[in-house]
Amino acid sequence: EAGVTQSPTHLIKTRGQQVTLRCSPISGHTSVYWYQQALGLGLQFLLWYDEGEERNRGNFPPRFSGRQFPNYSSELNVNALELEDSALYLCASSPGNIAGYTNEQFFGPGTRLTVL
């Protein structure tokens, strides 16, 4: 069974540019979570999608947005990039709100974004 995939692996952008990161969840998983992990810090929750809807978002400005497609894959968009957006962006999927739900998350390898 294929795991969570993310693309691209690495990305270098300059301040003010826009970026789109992509995530494909494990087959059958309906929930996708996005996290930002700045160097040396823990994971900061960005966004949660389930069944195509945004269910919750973390304490990030509106220039961080995303969507989930009918096949449950997801995109994270970041507009007007700032230097402090440099981080590892992690996507995780989970089975969603079903019986026995435990919210065990399965992570992708991440996208390393560098903003110059």
Added chain:
Amino acid sequence: SQQGEEDPQALSIQEGENATMNCSYKTSINNLQWYRQNSGRGLVHLILIRSNEREKHSGRLRVTLDTSKKSSSLLITASRAADTASYFCATDARGSYIPTFGRGTSLIVHP
């Protein structure tokens, strides 16, 4: 602020020794999970312990949960150099579907 906080921030031991990491949290939880992250990569789920469980084992891993103290510990026995990684706890607050991660414990196991 973080829901879960790991302690210590960094731990350096010799191969064969045991490694113990602690996690404290603030609100009532449904379950607590431990994850491992190798340098700059995605997290790997290690073990989940539910709020009504006190101890759980998986191979060389032993996790305890004390809900009265709002704390958990992860013990890695007979550590190996390959155990070198960062370890995170994640808690699900009651009524929330969003696990909250701590800042992690960086474990270095010297061969």
